[in-house]
Amino acid sequence: MKKTAIATLVASCFVATALSAQAQTVSDNEVRIGVLTDLSGIYSAIEGPGALLAAQMAAKDFGGQVLGKKIVITSADTQSKADLSGSKAREMFEKDKVDMIVGNVSTASALAAMEVAEQFKRVSIVTGAASLPITNEKCTPYTVHYVYDTYALSRGTGKAVVDSGKKTWFFVTADYAFGQTLERDTTEVVLANGGKVLGSVKHPINTTDFSSFIAQAQSSKAEVIGLANAGGDTIGSIKQAAELGIMGSKQTVVPLLMFISDVQALGLKTTQGMNFTVGWYWDFNDSNRKFAERFMKEFKGKAPTSVQAGVYSSTMQYLKAIEATKTDNADAVMKQMKSVEINDGLFKGRIRADGKFEHDMYLLEVKKPSESKGPNDVAKVAKVIAAKDATLPLAQSKCKFVTN
Structure with a gap:
């Protein structure tokens, strides 16, 4: 084989290896998920501490790691205030190096966090807020509206x-x-x-x-x-x-x-x-009941709300997308999440181009x-x-x- 051909082959192998390594990149060597919710205010019973538990359950059920990297769950209290939600989201992205935020139980706090997430090109999954503009006039390329809307x-x-x-x-x-x-x-x-x-x-x-x-x-x-x-x-x-x-x-x-x-x-x-009307009910079928039973054991006997179940399901879908794309790059993850049908035993449907998760109510x-x-x-x-x-x-x- 001529030297030029060998050199070309070696160079091709090097590029392929480099691209493969790049494709499997996980930022900061961890997958960090931030639960941004009302932990102490007017909507804390709807999402709140139960949402944090749901995200932790998802991480544990996924095996505690994805692509060999540890899954870290953090949280912050927005008290359903827009200014606090925006500042906490920015702190999560800048200081805590969070890759995705999930939660936001009020529209004002959700819209504020979504704006910051778009600036940082990070995924924002809204599980608690309801307003239609979240995936309509105010949509972003990084937002998923998961459980329900107005x-x-x-x-x-x-x-x-x-x-x-x-x-x-x-x-x-x-x-x-x-x-x-x-x-x-x-x-x-x-x-x-x-x-x-x-x-x-x-x-x-x-x-x-x-x-x-x-x-x-x-x-x-x-x-x-x-x-x-x-x-x-x-x-x-x-x-x-x-x-x-x-x-x-x-x-x-x-x-x-x-x-x-x-x-x-x-x-x-x-x-x-x-x-x-709800997007999910704990006693609707066996799959829901099995999840609810596990949740209740950890949450003082209280059954999960539809929003808390949505936090679990959406966190699992996010982790699956990272596993499939071999990266936590937000653009790649969002493309993957919108390309597959979701059917995890709790929710069934598809995430549309506007970020709305379309499923039965x-x-x-x-x-x-x-x-x-x-x-x-x-x-x-x-x-x-x-x-x-x-x-x-x-x-x-x-x-x-x-x-x-």
Whole structure:
């Protein structure tokens, strides 16, 4: 063989080896995942410490390492505040060398963290926040919206209530992006199905006294009082409605975003018969129950919320993408996550071009106290909402990364 041919062959082997080594690169020799969530504020029961546990469970179930590199889970408390979320995200990326953040249970905090993640070209998986703009007008190439959004909530709970014959609505709405978007999306559903909106009232987030807001809704004589809020605000609204004697009256209180933790805080006597929409429910099938049983052993007997299950599932999918691409490079990982069907026993569907994880949703009905077999047995699945019906059609997306 001529010397030039040998030299070319050696050079080719060297380049191939170099490319292979580059392809398997893991930054900082560890895969670091940051759980950025509300650990102590108004939404801590929804995501909070349970989300941290879920991420730790995922890392452990994956074997504690990926591509031979240790998986490290860190956390930070946003208290559902946008400025704190943005600064904590920046600190995670700069100081803690985090490769991916997961969580963010309020829209404002999610949008702030997403912006920072895009600047650093790191993956941001939103599991708790709901607003449609996360994968619509505010989409980024590094964001995944995993569990649910306001479009799904309105097409689930809102449509079910209108279809039951209750046509007139009055909204009690949290005065920030999430509440406003949820009211808007539900209004579209109400009007499209022959209903009418008689009015709405806005309240500050984390309000302690809902009496004036609920009284306005009561005086509207609307058949439905739609609660476009979440967490402690939803709990406070329902408690006030009960105190005013609305429960069991001709008016129906409808929480447009609710979790089993809210039902447990309020009790079945107060919430029985209520419908609410979730992206996952612990008692829906055997796979969900097996995961929930493991979670409950570590979490003082409390069943996981849909958001906490979403943290587990999305963390596993992120790690699988690193394993498949042999790198933690965000662009490669995002491309991989969007190229495969997810079916991990908890969630089934696909991550679209806009970052929305399209999967089935579930309309739940709160059980009567006599139907419940234990503290976590709070609801039953009234309807499975097909993914295509629960997700904004991609053709209608305003995401700049979607080509229609």
